[in-house]
Amino acid sequence: MTTTKDSQLSETEALRADLELTRQHLAETVQELSRQLNVPRRIKESASQAGHRAVQVAGEAGQRAKQTAAERAKHFPEYAKNLPVRAKEMPALTRRHPKATAAVGGAVALGVGAAAWIAGRHK
Template identity: 55%
Template structure:
C-alpha cells in the first residue's frame, strides 16, 4: 500500500503499521455496525419513539381542524375552476381522477372485508 505515516515527510508505512491502521478501521466499522443493530433491535425504545411522534401529530390536529372552515369556504370556487383546469391539463386530470377512483375502490374494499 502507498499509505503515508506523516503527510509532511511522506514516509511509507511499514506493513505492520498498515495492518494496525486497517485493524483499527475495521474495529471502528464493526463498532458502528453493532451500535446500529442494537438501535434497530431495541423494540421498546422504537415503540416509545413512534408513540411520541404519533402524540406530536395528534397535538397538531386541533390547529388543522381550525383551518377547515376557511378551506371549506374556498371549496366552491375551486370546484368551479375544475372544468377550466381539466381543459388546460387533460392528462393530469385523467391521472388524478384515476388515482381518486383507485383510492375510493381500495377504501371500499377495506370497509367490506
C-alpha cells in the first residue's frame, strides 16, 4: 500500500508543479498584455524613441552640412578669382537668354519694390 500512496503523492506533486508552472506562465502573459494595452505609456515610449532618432538624424545632418560648407569654402578663393571674368560674360549671357534675364530683372524689381513698401509702412 505504500507504493499506491507514494504514486499518488508523486502524482499530486507533479500536478502541483505543473499548476505552479501554469500560474507563472499565466502571470507573465497577463503582464505582457497589460503592457501592450497601456496605450499612454506606449505612446510616451514611441515619442521618446522618435525624439532620440530625430536628435541623432539632426546631428548627422549638421555634420554633413559642416562638411559641405568646408568643401565649398575650399573652392571660394578660386571662385572669387573668376568673378571678374564672369562679370564680363554677363552681357553675352543676357543676349543669349533674354527671357531669363527679363524674369530675373522682374523678380529683382519686385523685391526692391516690396522692400521699399515695407520700409515705408514702418516709418
